Amino acid sequence: MGSIAEKVIRGDIRSVARLIRDIDDDVVEVRETLKELYSHTGRAYVVGITGAPGVGKSTLVDAMIVHLRKSGKTVGVLAVDPTSPFSGGALLGDRVRMQRHSTDPGVFIRSLATRGQFGGLTQSTRYAIDVLDAMGKDYIIVETVGVGQDEVDIVRAAHTTVILVVPGMGDDIQAIKAGILEVGDIFVINKADQEDVERTENNLKEMIHLGDKEVQEMVWEPPVIRTEAVFDKGVMELLLEIDKHRDYLTTTTGNKGFSKKKERIRELLHDMVMNRLMEDFSTQMMKDDRFEQAVDSICKGETDPYTACDNLILSRKTSNESSVRMDER
Numbered sequence: 001m002g003s004i005a006e007k008v009i010r011g012d013i014r015s016v017a018r019l020i021r022d023i024d025d026d027v028v029e030v031r032e033t034l035k036e037l038y039s040h041t042g043r044a045y046v047v048g049i050t051g052a053p054g055v056g057k058s059t060l061v062d063a064m065i066v067h068l069r070k071s072g073k074t075v076g077v078l079a080v081d082p083t084s085p086f087s088g089g090a091l092l093g094d095r096v097r098m099q100r101h102s103t104d105p106g107v108f109i110r111s112l113a114t115r116g117q118f119g120g121l122t123q124s125t126r127y128a129i130d131v132l133d134a135m136g137k138d139y140i141i142v143e144t145v146g147v148g149q150d151e152v153d154i155v156r157a158a159h160t161t162v163i164l165v166v167p168g169m170g171d172d173i174q175a176i177k178a179g180i181l182e183v184g185d186i187f188v189i190n191k192a193d194q195e196d197v198e199r200t201e202n203n204l205k206e207m208i209h210l211g212d213k214e215v216q217e218m219v220w221e222p223p224v225i226r227t228e229a230v231f232d233k234g235v236m237e238l239l240l241e242i243d244k245h246r247d248y249l250t251t252t253t254g255n256k257g258f259s260k261k262k263e264r265i266r267e268l269l270h271d272m273v274m275n276r277l278m279e280d281f282s283t284q285m286m287k288d289d290r291f292e293q294a295v296d297s298i299c300k301g302e303t304d305p306y307t308a309c310d311n312l313i314l315s316r317k318t319s320n321e322s323s324v325r326m327d328e329r
Helices: 003-009 013-024 030-038 057-070 093-097 123-135 172-176 197-211 235-253 262-287 289-299 305-328
Strands: 045-051 075-081 107-113 139-143 160-165 186-189 224-226
Touching: 003 013, 003 030, 003 123, 013 030, 013 107, 013 123, 030 123, 045 057, 057 075, 057 139, 057 235, 075 123, 107 123, 123 139, 123 262, 160 235, 186 197, 186 235, 197 224, 224 235, 262 305, 289 305
Parallel strands: 045 139, 045 160, 075 107, 075 139, 160 186, 186 224
Antiparallel strands: none
């Protein structure tokens, strides 16, 4: 086993931070380390926190960390931040807000850039979850950037997905029903001291029952929790509901169902294969003179981008088939 992987498993914070940085920077060599670490994953419980900007996700995560640490649990936090237009890295807003935990050896907090990724998560976030899992964290909290109804990828990575809203959303809940509302296991109305909390709660419950097949079959009914995270109200109740959902998953999928669930592995492998193929194809294509020739042809009006795209893919496919035939000889 490589020394980096050994240090990660022992919980060395610097090695973990360096590895996640390399993951975020797409350093090719990290794949070998991730291969070594994978057999040490599957023990952490992953909680996804998502919702629109301004609902108080970071404040809630901060309060959750306090309670989990009081109960003796170690915590890893991955805060997916908007990408800086200058450096390409995360803007680090979430990590600043959780600064009081920076000296706690039982807490590891890292910001990751979205890199323009739709769906709320990047491939590097999924890899970072495995790193914190292998590190030995009991809970891994993934706070997504908050881009609205497109942000549904978190359900692929998390065991329990928590959706945050605030009072006054009203009819907006109808508008996002087809997005994040359908992936939530627990719903939280944060800033519950504000007006219109009753209406928001009633709308939420109505939408949950109308759109959730599992609720209609009475398998798992997502609860609606009121919190005031800044005052630490309702946070303990949320953690208790997360534990209930964990028990539900254990009962319905078995003790190893958390991380080895077949659907999750299928989706993860599919995404990894697609990303790898796209990277390889893009690298090869950019080295091919025919790509620049196609660009020039489009600029001169000699062809259109759709035809050029089809021709490039066809030429690459033909080249690959020719290479295979040569190898067989």
